[in-house]
Amino acid sequence: MHEERLADRAYAGIVELINTDDLQIGDRLPSETRLAEMFGMSRTVVREALVRLASDGFTEARRGAGSFVKRRPSERLGSHLPMQNLAATMGSYEVRLVLEAEAARLAAQRRSAEQMLVIERAMDALRAALQASGPAHVEDMELHRAIFEATANPIFVSSFDHMHDEIDRILRAGVDISRSRPPAAINAMIEEHELVVDAIRAQDGDAAALAMRWHLWQGRKRLMP
Amino acid sequence: MHEERLADRAYAGIVELINTDDLQIGDRLPSETRLAEMFGMSRTVVREALVRLASDGFTEARRGAGSFVKRRPSERLGSHLPMQNLAATMGSYEVRLVLEAEAARLAAQRRSAEQMLVIERAMDALRAALQASGPAHVEDMELHRAIFEATANPIFVSSFDHMHDEIDRILRAGVDISRSRPPAAINAMIEEHELVVDAIRAQDGDAAALAMRWHLWQGRKRLMP
DNA sequence: ATCCAATATCAGTTAGACAGATTTCTGATA
DNA sequence: TATCAGAAATCTGTCTAACTGATATTGGAT
Numbered sequence: 313m314h315e316e317r318l319a320d321r322a323y324a325g326i327v328e329l330i331n332t333d334d335l336q337i338g339d340r341l342p343s344e345t346r347l348a349e350m351f352g353m354s355r356t357v358v359r360e361a362l363v364r365l366a367s368d369g370f371t372e373a374r375r376g377a378g379s380f381v382k383r384r385p386s387e388r389l390g391s392h393l394p395m396q397n398l399a400a401t402m403g404s405y406e407v408r409l410v411l412e413a414e415a416a417r418l419a420a421q422r423r424s425a426e427q428m429l430v431i432e433r434a435m436d437a438l439r440a441a442l443q444a445s446g447p448a449h450v451e452d453m454e455l456h457r458a459i460f461e462a463t464a465n466p467i468f469v470s471s472f473d474h475m476h477d478e479i480d481r482i483l484r485a486g487v488d489i490s491r492s493r494p495p496a497a498i499n500a501m502i503e504e505h506e507l508v509v510d511a512i513r514a515q516d517g518d519a520a521a522l523a524m525r526w527h528l529w530q531g532r533k534r535l536m537p
Numbered sequence: 538m539h540e541e542r543l544a545d546r547a548y549a550g551i552v553e554l555i556n557t558d559d560l561q562i563g564d565r566l567p568s569e570t571r572l573a574e575m576f577g578m579s580r581t582v583v584r585e586a587l588v589r590l591a592s593d594g595f596t597e598a599r600r601g602a603g604s605f606v607k608r609r610p611s612e613r614l615g616s617h618l619p620m621q622n623l624a625a626t627m628g629s630y631e632v633r634l635v636l637e638a639e640a641a642r643l644a645a646q647r648r649s650a651e652q653m654l655v656i657e658r659a660m661d662a663l664r665a666a667l668q669a670s671g672p673a674h675v676e677d678m679e680l681h682r683a684i685f686e687a688t689a690n691p692i693f694v695s696s697f698d699h700m701h702d703e704i705d706r707i708l709r710a711g712v713d714i715s716r717s718r719p720p721a722a723i724n725a726m727i728e729e730h731e732l733v734v735d736a737i738r739a740q741d742g743d744a745a746a747l748a749m750r751w752h753l754w755q756g757r758k759r760l761m762p
Numbered sequence: 763a764t765c766c767a768a769t770a771t772c773a774g775t776t777a778g779a780c781a782g783a784t785t786t787c788t789g790a791t792a
Numbered sequence: 793t794a795t796c797a798g799a800a801a802t803c804t805g806t807c808t809a810a811c812t813g814a815t816a817t818t819g820g821a822t
Contacts, residue, residue, distance in 0.1 A: 317805070319588075343772055354807045356581075359773085360588050363544075367589045375773045376814030407692045410639040418631070467632045467703050474699040477593075478692050542774070568803055579776045584804090600804045601783030 318353055322361035325351050327370070330381055341371065341379045404479040405532045411471060412456065412528060413521040419462035420512045420520035427462040428513060434458045435509045442498050455505060459512065459524075497534060504530055543578050547586035550576050552595070552610045566596065566604045630757045632700060637681065637753060638746040640697070644687035645737045645745035652687040653738060659683045660734045667723050680730060684737065684749075722759060729755055 326347065335341070344362065348355040362379055365371040372382040423431070434455035441448035453476060460472040504527040511520035551572065560566070569587065573580040587604055590596040597607040648656070659680040666673035678701060685697040729752035736745035 319805085345772080356806065356808090360585070360805095362773095363585050363588055364592045367592050373773060374815080376771080377816070378772060404692050406643070406690055407696055410635060411696075414635040465631055467629050467700065470703050471632055471636075471696060471700060475692065475696055478695050544774085570803080581775065581777090585774095587804095598804065599784080601802080602785070603803060 318357045319360040319364075322347070322351055322353060322358050323364055326358075326361055326365060330370075330384060335381050335384075337381050337384060339381050340377075341381065343378060404475075405528060407475060409525060409528050411468075411475065412459070413524045415460045415463050415468055415472070416508055416512065416524035417517040417521040418465065418468070419459045420515050420517045422464050423462040423512055423515070424464075427458070427464075431455065431458045431462060431509055431512060435505060438505060439502050442502055455509075459508070462512065500530065501534075543582045544585040544589070547572070547576055547578060547583050548589055551586055551590060555595075555606055555610060560606050560609075562606050562609060564606050565602075566606065568603060629700075629703075630753055634750060634753050636693075636696060636700065637684070638749045640685045640688050640693055641733055641737065641745035641749035642742040643690065643693070644684045645740050645742045647689050648687040648737055648740070649689075652683070656680065656683045656687060656734055656737060660730060663730060664727050667727055673726075677730075680734075684733070687737065725755065 326341065329335070329341070341347070341362075342350065344355050344358050347358045347362075351358065362371060362373065366373055366379075366382075369383050370381070371379050373379045419427075419431075434451070438448060438451040438455050441451040457469075457472055457476075460469050463469070504523070507523040508520060508527060511517075511523050551566065554560070554566070566572070566587075567575065569580050569583050572583045572587075576583065587596060587598065591598055591604070591607075594608050595606070595610050596604050598604045644652075644656075659676065663673055663676040663680050666676040682694075682697060682701075685694050688694070729748070732748040733745060733752060736742075736748050
């Protein structure tokens, strides 16, 4: 698993500090030197944690002044997704519904034989990953990206990349969304993807768009029942 | 101004390195020491950039082994030629048709009073610019962007920004698209935009989406009769 | 009370060092 | 020749110590 690095502990430590000390937005964190001696690590390590905190949008460093809380890390509340995360996730599905359904339609209409092969391979990889009950996020993304590439429209592809960057950024800033999946859900996820791939193989644009809408809708329900 | 930090340049430099050297997923990056001397900075700064790259999911560091490409940063498709300008433009309308029509629908359903005001002002500015027969590209973009902002979905907004960056990039690489417009076209452009704004004002989602589709379709015809 | 200058503090950056993990090279063995 | 274990080289992770320039604070003069 995660062989823990010191910087990870520092990251967690600072998040905990913000929560336990109830630091509000705009409040200043202890200085890097101070944090280093608090955690019993070097300033280098604390700095690495702060860089990542800032990259995740939680803190902001002002040179000469200090590091400040920019957005409070959401506390983990059992199985509930934090409000902010929820809104962001709903928003992402909204955009995906629009973009991915049409991408699936175009892919079905235009796919080349080579592109179909890439899609089939991505589907196989996803099916294997899901059946192994392992994390399948990467494989899922590969398949969806392959579909965008089959649209033969570079702007579509770059839109996909951008959208996923944004979604990743938002989700990573919050709670880990990976959760154990019941076996029924695994089969459902495979089947939904297969419907999309089948439609693209059959070059049926309407069916592909519909299947993709269905898949995204089900995904949304799985995440937020 | 953003006084740029060294680490930002290192981050950009590494991204560029991955693209120009065409490093594939799994490939190893130069070592931190090597990158430091390549960029003429200390290893510390390069390290900070790598930490952020890893945090963004682009790279992965394996202790003792090196840093590896995990996910390729979205390629700026600048390498493609101006000859493909026509195809790229068609492609851009394809994406806009998908994204903007739904944005208009959501904007109509959700717009606040303040957002409606911003849209109205943008419409006024566009009308004035068009009637003065001057360049109206900026005003046009402002209006379209205001509509995206009224969706109250930050991912939609960022998708708009990204899409326009890409389109601008492609178009600017080729011939200047600004051409003299016959007066009839000016009135048509104003009217099309007004239809969209009217629908958003009336909070009629279907009408807004339809009007936006119509507008984009007409724009495509104007550009490529 | 107000303004300004000296002072203290802080993030950003540099250099050099060492531990521990991993890869690569090398040479001996089967 | 092919293989494999050990040695050497390389790499990330961590630490120390220092300096710079930006920012905040303090204290004194007005």
